[in-house]
Amino acid sequence: MTDINEDNFPPHFDDVDKDIYHFLNLDSPSSFLLFAGAGSGKTRTLVNVLEHVKKHDLNRIIDTGSRIAVITYTNAACNEIKHRLQFDPAFSVSTIHSFAWDLIKPFTEDIREFLRQRLADQISELQEKIYKVRDKNGKTAVKNAKSRDSKQRRLEQIDRITDFSYSPTAGKPERDALNHVEVIAMASEFIVSSALMQTLLTNKFPILLIDESQDTDKNLMNALIAAQQNNQNKFALGLFGDMMQRIYGGGKEDLDTGLPSDWKRPAKLINYRCPKRVVTLINNIRVDIDDMQQEPSKSSLEGIVRLFIVNAQQKDKHQIEASIRASMRDITNDEMWVDAESVKCLTLEHAMAADRGGFAEFFGPLASNSDLRDSVLNGTSQELKFIINLVLPLVEAIVSDKHFEITRLIKLGSTMMSSSNTDFVREPIKCIKKVDTSIEKFKFKLINEELTLREVIEYFSRSGLLDVPERLNTHMDTDISSFSEEEREELEKEYIAWGLALRAKMPSVKSYSNYINESSGFATHQGVKGLEFDRVMAVLDDDSAGGFLFKYEKLLGAEPLSSTDMKNEADGKDSTPLRTRRLFYVICSRAEKSLAIVAYTNNPEAVKANAIQSWFKDNEVVML
Numbered sequence: 125m126t127d128i129n130e131d132n133f134p135p136h137f138d139d140v141d142k143d144i145y146h147f148l149n150l151d152s153p154s155s156f157l158l159f160a161g162a163g164s165g166k167t168r169t170l171v172n173v174l175e176h177v178k179k180h181d182l183n184r185i186i187d188t189g190s191r192i193a194v195i196t197y198t199n200a201a202c203n204e205i206k207h208r209l210q211f212d213p214a215f216s217v218s219t220i221h222s223f224a225w226d227l228i229k230p231f232t233e234d235i236r237e238f239l240r241q242r243l244a245d246q247i248s249e250l251q252e253k254i255y256k257v258r259d260k261n262g263k264t265a266v267k268n269a270k271s272r273d274s275k276q277r278r279l280e281q282i283d284r285i286t287d288f289s290y291s292p293t294a295g296k297p298e299r300d301a302l303n304h305v306e307v308i309a310m311a312s313e314f315i316v317s318s319a320l321m322q323t324l325l326t327n328k329f330p331i332l333l334i335d336e337s338q339d340t341d342k343n344l345m346n347a348l349i350a351a352q353q354n355n356q357n358k359f360a361l362g363l364f365g366d367m368m369q370r371i372y373g374g375g376k377e378d379l380d381t382g383l384p385s386d387w388k389r390p391a392k393l394i395n396y397r398c399p400k401r402v403v404t405l406i407n408n409i410r411v412d413i414d415d416m417q418q419e420p421s422k423s424s425l426e427g428i429v430r431l432f433i434v435n436a437q438q439k440d441k442h443q444i445e446a447s448i449r450a451s452m453r454d455i456t457n458d459e460m461w462v463d464a465e466s467v468k469c470l471t472l473e474h475a476m477a478a479d480r481g482g483f484a485e486f487f488g489p490l491a492s493n494s495d496l497r498d499s500v501l502n503g504t505s506q507e508l509k510f511i512i513n514l515v516l517p518l519v520e521a522i523v524s525d526k527h528f529e530i531t532r533l534i535k536l537g538s539t540m541m542s543s544s545n546t547d548f549v550r551e552p553i554k555c556i557k558k559v560d561t562s563i564e565k566f567k568f569k570l571i572n573e574e575l576t577l578r579e580v581i582e583y584f585s586r587s588g589l590l591d592v593p594e595r596l597n598t599h600m601d602t603d604i605s606s607f608s609e610e611e612r613e614e615l616e617k618e619y620i621a622w623g624l625a626l627r628a629k630m631p632s633v634k635s636y637s638n639y640i641n642e643s644s645g646f647a648t649h650q651g652v653k654g655l656e657f658d659r660v661m662a663v664l665d666d667d668s669a670g671g672f673l674f675k676y677e678k679l680l681g682a683e684p685l686s687s688t689d690m691k692n693e694a695d696g697k698d699s700t701p702l703r704t705r706r707l708f709y710v711i712c713s714r715a716e717k718s719l720a721i722v723a724y725t726n727n728p729e730a731v732k733a734n735a736i737q738s739w740f741k742d743n744e745v746v747m748l
């Protein structure tokens with residue numbers, strides 16, 4: 125940024141670090157795309173450059189009243205970078221949702237107008253469905269009518285809202301709350317259509333860096349690129365990422381090819397993380413997808429890779445995986461392989477982690493809906509916050525007789541014991557007694573029955589212990605199991621997803637809550653992206669992966685591609701085999717020393733034949 129002499133760079137800076145630092149010169153910023161393979165040091169560069177800016181250019185940033193924005197994909201990455209920058213206020217480090225919300229929140233009237241339009245569109249879509257359906261009193265029509273009415277109610281209340289909110293932390297129902305999808309859609313629209321918004325954005329954040337940008341919502345990305353093109357001399361966008369590490373949909377699929385030609389494109393070709401054998405393997409996994417091939421670093425180890433093929437019918441997976449760790453110890457001469465704690469077992473796919481962690485019942489339906497997936501992975505929607513922050517703690521407090529906590533939660537989550545409840549104001553003692561009776565009755569049920577989430581919420585709602593958020597309420601009224609496959613076709617997808625999730629038993633919901641609070645011990649793709657481990661055991665198991673997004677059997681040649689897969693590939697569209705291949709790339713590229721891949725398959729011979737023909741040597745394949 126300041127005119128700096130080469131010698132001022134610390135010795136650990138590489139050429140790309142230096143280039144990127146120069147791109148961030150506030151007087152003539154350059155936008156850039158740093159797309160490079162796994163382990164090439166993208167995150168390291170991001171942090172290096174920011175630390176250097178902090179050291180040398182802070183005054184300049186403060187004088188202009190602006191800040192450098194850094195957007196990360198997960199809260200964990202966000203905290204890590206904030207920490208590295210010592211929480212310096214000149215940097216605004218946030219996830220994409222908070223960033224988008226901070227940008228749009230002062231524009232109450234525009235938010236109102238946007239919502240008005242969006243709700244009106246959704247209402248007329250539902251109206252159309254109701255109109256078309258033959259049986260106007262059938263369950264589907266009734267459900268859709270309820271959903272329409274709920275949206276209509278929201279629409280009618282919109283004029284009365286003085287300030288909109290996003291992600292209320294307590295999970296208390298708020299009529300003015302916006303959801304994830306709305307916030308991103310609004311930010312994209314406002315940036316694209318308003319010159320004022322672009323000026324505000326670029327004045328406040330002349331530099332905007334986005335990590336894992338391959339996964340950033342495509343509409344928002346297009347909006348930011350448009351803003352950059354309109355403000356080339358005063359606004360730089362810096363994108364970090366790797367198209368091969370794109371896992372979930374929603375990103376800009378042509379991000380690497382569709383950018384303006386004046387953008388800089390620094391390259392990082394060395395993999396500093398993986399040993400030589402793993403670098404060759406991951407090069408081969410991506411060779412027919414793009415031409416981004418890596419070199420191992422000079423000091424890299426040789427490394428060891430094994431593929432263990434296991435018949436999927438075998439039941440005792442725990443035992444099998446223990447014996448594989450013992451084999452790896454013998455093969456690598458690395459004693460640590462037999463210490464389960466020292467081996468990172470990557471299930472990576474969330475659905476698979478859900479299965480192993482015991483929360484698939486609740487998580488699966490929500491994660492398979494693309495609009496809900498983001499919030500369910502982070503636990504951030506209003507409905508999920510209500511469940512995690514109020515329903516579960518209240519259940520626990522009731523079961524363990526924690527009276528103070530019970531009162532606190534009821535006060536937080538309902539109006540029952542508040543001044544707005546006239547019954548409570550008139551006869552508080554009677555009201556408290558009623559609460560006590562409700563709780564006693566419910567405790568008995570909780571201890572003696574296996575209740576579903578729906579039953580628990582229904583009880584809390586009926587007895588007034590908690591006020592259920594409006595959006596969740598619309599999903600509560602009918603049980604999804606009463607709809608036939610055909611009828612479900614006509615329902616809103618979000619309703620089906622919630623209808624199924626609400627049927628989950630409480631332990632599954634509790635395990636989900638542990639998982640997103642990172643206390644469950646099951647690592648997943650988003651958890652490990654950017655991380656690295658000496659010994660990696662990658663478990664590929666379609667049976668427990670739920671299979672709606674990934675299919676290892678297809679990747680490994682045990683199952684033929686479907687006609688849809690072939691059509692998608694022929695049309696240049698994304699497909700299950702391609703997504704699975706990218707996931708496989710992410711898994712393998714976490715290994716620093718040795719890698720055991722465990723493939724559970726229904727066709728071991730086919731997997732072996734395919735493995736030897738493609739990515740593995742004969743002596744690297746072990747049949748179990």
Ligand SMILES: Nc1ncnc2c1ncn2[C@@H]1O[C@H](COP(=O)(O)OP(=O)(O)OP(=O)(O)O)[C@@H](O)[C@H]1O
Pocket residue numbers: 138160161162163164165166167168169366369395396397653654655656713
């Ligand atoms: N120039 C370098 N010299 C030495 N080590 C490096 C260098 N660059 C990166 N590394 C090391 O390589 C590993 C991978 O770096 P980093 O996590 O930044 O890569 P990445 O490109 O962000 O990875 P991924 O895309 O796989 O998450 C880290 O341990 C990092 O410290």
